[in-house]
Amino acid sequence: MRLKILVGMLCTACLPAMAADHIVQVGLGNTLTFTPANLTIKAGDTVTFQGVAGFHNVASNPGAVTAFRCGPNGCDGVGGGNGDPGGGTWSQTVAFPTTGTIGYFCEVHEGQAMTGVIQVDPVPVTLQSFDID
Numbered sequence: 001m002r003l004k005i006l007v008g009m010l011c012t013a014c015l016p017a018m019a020a021d022h023i024v025q026v027g028l029g030n031t032l033t034f035t036p037a038n039l040t041i042k043a044g045d046t047v048t049f050q051g052v053a054g055f056h057n058v059a060s061n062p063g064a065v066t067a068f069r070c071g072p073n074g075c076d077g078v079g080g081g082n083g084d085p086g087g088g089t090w091s092q093t094v095a096f097p098t099t100g101t102i103g104y105f106c107e108v109h110e111g112q113a114m115t116g117v118i119q120v121d122p123v124p125v126t127l128q129s130f131d132i133d
């Protein structure tokens with residue numbers, strides 16, 4: 001007798017292997033924009049914000065499931081960095097372990113609609129089958 005067993009694995013254990021990094025450019029072409037402004041990622045992924053032009057930072061909306069505030073001098077609460085706005089080119093990476101919709105903005109240019117949204121989707125369930133003789 002041969003049984004085929006289909007097992008759905010919650011992928012907590014395979015997060016590290018599946019995690020991806022996504023780039024959001026800040027101020028591309030000297031515009032007051034995030035590129036892309038709307039990004040969909042999976043839980044466990046990271047987003048690297050790259051300041052490319054202008055004087056900006058990135059700050060999550062109040063109450064966001066993953067809070068961050070980052071700029072040229074680092075991110076608030078991470079290794080003594082602070083997320084104050086600044087110029088030049090810079091790069092800060094934020095991890096998004098939790099599903100949800102996270103809005104963010106530049107504190108200097110929020111009034112000029114310099115905003116973005118990161119949608120963090122669940123990691124898909126992986127199905128595996130085993131044969132038992």
Ligand SMILES: [Cu+2]
Pocket residue numbers: 032055056057106107108109114
């Ligand atoms: Cu800005």
